[in-house]
Amino acid sequence: MQVNFYFHIAFLFFLISCCSSSYVNRYLKMIENGLSEEIGPCDNFFRHVCPMDDKPYLMKVLTDEYISDLLNYTKTYEPKYMKINSDVRKHFLTAKFQVSNNFTNIISSNLKTICETNRAEFNSYLKKLENFWDKPCIGSTCVSQISEIEDCDRALDFVKNAFSGIYPSDEFAGLVEKKIREFILAHQVLRNYEWYDEHRGSYQKFNETAQEIIEISSKLLEDTPWVNRLNLTNIFVPYFEQLHIYKPELFRDNIIKYLDGFIGKYDKCMEDNAFPEIFSALCYANVLREVETLDLWITWNAGFQALNMHPGMVFSNIVVLLSQINLPSFYIGSVGKVVAHEIGHSLIISKNQDFIPYYSNETTKCVQNQFEKSCEYFQEGKCDTIYSRYDDNGADLFASFIISELLNSHFGADKNNLVEGTTKNITNAQLAFMASATVLCEKVPSVTQDLEHHANVVRINSIMSQNADFKEAFNCPDNSKMMLAKNEQCHIIGKDAPISRF
Ligand SMILES: *[C@@H]1O[C@H](CO)[C@@H](O)[C@H](O)[C@H]1NC(C)=O
Ligand SMILES: *[C@@H]1O[C@H](CO)[C@@H](O)[C@H](O)[C@H]1NC(C)=O
Ligand SMILES: *[C@@H]1O[C@H](CO)[C@@H](O)[C@H](O)[C@H]1NC(C)=O
């Protein structure tokens, strides 16, 4: 990463001014340069950190660097899978990456050449095709009957007719299309795991952060009224402490298993039918029809993602990359917040196993009302507060609460000190809050995209207006927009939480 280059700069400073520890962190600079001059942090925090201009922003820069870095990770897995990957692309994707069954045209045109040059070979190929499809053949699949036709164009019309019956376009626009896209994606995702292999060290830091947040939350749970009222400490705390980070190998091994299975089926098909190379696409088509549909894990690691599949949690490489930025308060607001959000999912509706369904209408209403109010104040498109977003809204609020806890435990009073190297007098607390917005930056109108999450502008501003440490860090006046957008204070966890759960 930036280490070498900036290490030299730091070293230079050291020589010139002896003990000055100031060094420039390019990521800090990027955040500072990206801040809006017009929109203040207390007006619209998200747009203060992520103004809609064309300045490069951290996540975009980081993602682009990561993607170009990935191109260097092809050594371990690629050779084995390279051939089938390029073969499938060649036969089933157009130049514009549209899925197509054009392989039938490619085979036909090869067959035509063979028909014109080697009639005996052509006839033996017709027999192979026929046996491959149906034994005994029926109707248009009986292609060997055309071996008598002298005119190769006429003979090929017959073959093409058989192809279009057996590989209809609408099939390729449906199920097979989905499988082809999964197959292509599986290869891309494999590279990410190679990258992961070389960055394993970073998972240790993650692990410690997760551990710390789990411990903080377990203590808070013990003080939480609904836990005590229902005498749940002995049940809920252990449930919570099962949380752990899945090793990404799990996903990688699934992909490798899938690809090896694919190759195995393909090889068998080619061998069983004694197919020449020009028929390889037929075996690919067969395998694509048969192969299992891949799940969630296949797209895993293709972007900025984190997931709670209680008790296991997974974090994609970009989240790992963030943890290598050497700014402790940034780490708390970015990685710490993402980890806390995922942990929060086990608390809010205990994902996948809601065995303690004691809902508090009070908290649910409070959380939903807060997001609704932020919609009114900050929306940049359609905005509605539906119940299916409650889990993520609650997890976001929980995570914001944890940012404060981590800031206080790691920095204490120093949280209001300036970040080392700042040119805009940014304090540690401010940088932590900025970091949480930075990782969700959008340079286009931020609009709701799914049933689980509000638009990023609403997500960030909602939780910041609820956070007393945010108000203090930026000294927001009560009549500022961010503060006016605050609903009543919501308590997810801890001694102020309601007597019944959430
Ligand atoms: C990729 O590898 C090449 C050759 O080793 C190197 O010059 C280049 O800097 C690497 N790219 C990245 C993004 O690491
Ligand atoms: C389809 O195959 C034909 C015959 O090989 C080829 O000329 C054409 O460019 C292909 N079309 C696409 C969209 O790949
Ligand atoms: C709470 O539960 C524990 C065991 O889970 C039990 O020993 C204890 O008596 C219970 N306390 C109350 C007040 O019910």
Ligand SMILES: *[C@@H]1O[C@H](CO)[C@@H](O)[C@H](O)[C@H]1NC(C)=O
């Ligand atoms: C951290 O690593 C230890 C040792 O591998 C493991 O037992 C623990 O579950 C991990 N913690 C988390 C939160 O993943």
Ligand SMILES: *[C@@H]1O[C@H](CO)[C@@H](O)[C@H](O)[C@H]1NC(C)=O
């Ligand atoms: C909570 O809200 C639900 C749905 O609005 C309602 O059916 C239920 O009675 C409420 N519970 C309490 C304790 O108010």
Ligand SMILES: *[C@@H]1O[C@H](CO)[C@@H](O)[C@H](O)[C@H]1NC(C)=O
């Ligand atoms: C940072 O603080 C110093 C000392 O209070 C002040 O002189 C300077 O103008 C401030 N810089 C910015 C960019 O606010």
Ligand SMILES: [Zn+2]
């Ligand atoms: Zn979530």
